Amino acid sequence: MTHFSIAQKVLFQHCDPAGIVFYPRYFEMINYAVESWFEEGLNVPFSTLHFERNSAIPTATINTVFKAPSRLGDILDIGLTVNRIGGASLDLEIEAAANDNIRFSATLTLVHVNGTSGKPKPWPEDIRERIETLLRETL
Amino acid sequence: MTHFSIAQKVLFQHCDPAGIVFYPRYFEMINYAVESWFEEGLNVPFSTLHFERNSAIPTATINTVFKAPSRLGDILDIGLTVNRIGGASLDLEIEAAANDNIRFSATLTLVHVNGTSGKPKPWPEDIRERIETLLRETL
Amino acid sequence: MTHFSIAQKVLFQHCDPAGIVFYPRYFEMINYAVESWFEEGLNVPFSTLHFERNSAIPTATINTVFKAPSRLGDILDIGLTVNRIGGASLDLEIEAAANDNIRFSATLTLVHVNGTSGKPKPWPEDIRERIETLLRETL
Amino acid sequence: MTHFSIAQKVLFQHCDPAGIVFYPRYFEMINYAVESWFEEGLNVPFSTLHFERNSAIPTATINTVFKAPSRLGDILDIGLTVNRIGGASLDLEIEAAANDNIRFSATLTLVHVNGTSGKPKPWPEDIRERIETLLRETL
Numbered sequence: 001m002t003h004f005s006i007a008q009k010v011l012f013q014h015c016d017p018a019g020i021v022f023y024p025r026y027f028e029m030i031n032y033a034v035e036s037w038f039e040e041g042l043n044v045p046f047s048t049l050h051f052e053r054n055s056a057i058p059t060a061t062i063n064t065v066f067k068a069p070s071r072l073g074d075i076l077d078i079g080l081t082v083n084r085i086g087g088a089s090l091d092l093e094i095e096a097a098a099n100d101n102i103r104f105s106a107t108l109t110l111v112h113v114n115g116t117s118g119k120p121k122p123w124p125e126d127i128r129e130r131i132e133t134l135l136r137e138t139l
Numbered sequence: 140m141t142h143f144s145i146a147q148k149v150l151f152q153h154c155d156p157a158g159i160v161f162y163p164r165y166f167e168m169i170n171y172a173v174e175s176w177f178e179e180g181l182n183v184p185f186s187t188l189h190f191e192r193n194s195a196i197p198t199a200t201i202n203t204v205f206k207a208p209s210r211l212g213d214i215l216d217i218g219l220t221v222n223r224i225g226g227a228s229l230d231l232e233i234e235a236a237a238n239d240n241i242r243f244s245a246t247l248t249l250v251h252v253n254g255t256s257g258k259p260k261p262w263p264e265d266i267r268e269r270i271e272t273l274l275r276e277t278l
Numbered sequence: 279m280t281h282f283s284i285a286q287k288v289l290f291q292h293c294d295p296a297g298i299v300f301y302p303r304y305f306e307m308i309n310y311a312v313e314s315w316f317e318e319g320l321n322v323p324f325s326t327l328h329f330e331r332n333s334a335i336p337t338a339t340i341n342t343v344f345k346a347p348s349r350l351g352d353i354l355d356i357g358l359t360v361n362r363i364g365g366a367s368l369d370l371e372i373e374a375a376a377n378d379n380i381r382f383s384a385t386l387t388l389v390h391v392n393g394t395s396g397k398p399k400p401w402p403e404d405i406r407e408r409i410e411t412l413l414r415e416t417l
Numbered sequence: 418m419t420h421f422s423i424a425q426k427v428l429f430q431h432c433d434p435a436g437i438v439f440y441p442r443y444f445e446m447i448n449y450a451v452e453s454w455f456e457e458g459l460n461v462p463f464s465t466l467h468f469e470r471n472s473a474i475p476t477a478t479i480n481t482v483f484k485a486p487s488r489l490g491d492i493l494d495i496g497l498t499v500n501r502i503g504g505a506s507l508d509l510e511i512e513a514a515a516n517d518n519i520r521f522s523a524t525l526t527l528v529h530v531n532g533t534s535g536k537p538k539p540w541p542e543d544i545r546e547r548i549e550t551l552l553r554e555t556l
Binding site: 298300301306308328334339342343344347393 | 434435437439440441442444445447448467473475476477478479480481482483486532535
């Protein structure tokens with residue numbers, strides 16, 4: 001069960017001389033999925049998160065499997081699933097598919113940190129509540 | 140023991156509004172390390188690999204741990220170590236450090252494929268030999 | 279009068295340590311506007327243009343004025359206007375605004391070329407007709 | 418006469434499905450040339466400029482002509498020439514060539530601004546002096 005998803009068209013700028021998506025561009029798409037979810041799903045746009053709340057959510061680890069190449073013009077359906085929320089961490093799973101064919105899947109851990117010091121700080125209550133609600137609803 | 144290394148300065152274009160390297164840019168640096176190693180270490184520039192030999196070496200999996208942020212102006216020392224060569228696969232480890240402080244480490248598996256079909260094809264003898272020599276020398 | 283427009287949100291990945299769009303990212307947006315117009319306005323997706331028709335449309339010149347910075351979360355309205363079609367060239371104007379505030383404007387000349395030789399080749403009739411229709415309608 | 422130059426290899430990450438440099442990447446190279454010149458030529462690294470001096474040097478206008486495509490593995494010689502220094506502005510010319518073949522040339526105007534307000538502020542004396550010395554030496 002996915003908690004959020006975006007559609008991302010494979011553009012010219014994503015592709016390499018082999019005519020397929022250059023894999024570092026997939027990480028920009030992953031970041032875009034997380035950014036969109038924070039804004040639309042959790043109601044905390046990145047501009048608010050970074051500039052008003054002085055927080056950041058750097059990625060601590062990310063493990064990715066690339067299962068099939070994506071080509072110019074493919075429409076990727078990128079789904080995001082929350083696996084677990086910790087004190088200041090968040091485990092996500094992100095999977096992209098096109099035409100029922102999985103292109104990549106990633107598991108990542110984000111950490112909520114103070115924007116100035118970079119030190120972990122507990123998730124604020126509003127964000128924690130929204131995420132816990134998501135997790136309860138998908139039991 | 141590293142088999143190859145490059146120096147990469149953290150440029151303005153690598154950094155995000157939090158003032159640290161935006162992590163998708165690290166994957167461009169990882170690709171640059173592999174590309175430089177193929178050219179300088181294995182004597183097979185990517186232009187030869189892709190256009191003359193009609194091969195490609197897509198990344199099949201990559202697991203990455205981000206240990207500390209990197210900032211504008213840092214000089215990253217990015218080391219590449221070969222862990223294992225298979226029939227058409229290659230396991231690498233890549234670690235970046237600055238001032239003796241590890242910034243990220245990644246383990247990845249590349250696959251040597253036919254540039255047209257995208258199907259795995261065995262490593263050509265010249266590349267295999269150079270890599271096996273490296274592995275023997277570092278026993 | 280604009281002939282085509284897209285909306286582009288300013289994402290984290292577009293912004294630099296100064297918290298504003300890093301200007302090379304604007305050129306990716308310009309390319310995205312042209313790519314979307316070819317697909318949706320001219321009915322020629324870039325995958326068709328490049329791989330089926332063996333054409334390319336490199337940018338020959340581009341002049342850009344950056345009038346005001348854009349920030350994380352801004353929604354840019356990027357409008358494209360055709361100024362003139364030549365034998366194998368195309369003059370476009372692209373302007374981006376947010377909240378009625380112009381962020382950048384660019385005039386560019388594209389050239390339709392053979393994908394293999396890179397040599398200019400006349401616009402195919404279907405593309406030329408659609409563009410000339412646009413130009414007539416906006417007299 | 419160029420006042421500063423860098424060598425930039427065309428990497429896999431710079432190239433598009435047509436096998437040539439995707440032109441927005443050239444603007445990253447232009448930015449890299451300016452950034453390197455500030456650090457090595459003017460003795461003001463970007464980290465100092467942005468974080469210690471709280472300045473920024475956004476590009477106000479840039480006009481670019483792309484004269485010939487660049488391919489994977491090309492070594493671009495990117496030269497920077499100062500044309501004129503104003504109160505808070507700077508006119509530069511940047512030209513890239515490989516094998517005596519010009520690939521692109523750009524004229525741009527940078528503006529020295531306050532990093533917080535984004536408003537123009539006069540060039541600091543140390544930077545102005547170094548630039549005026551360059552200009553005098555090349556009369």
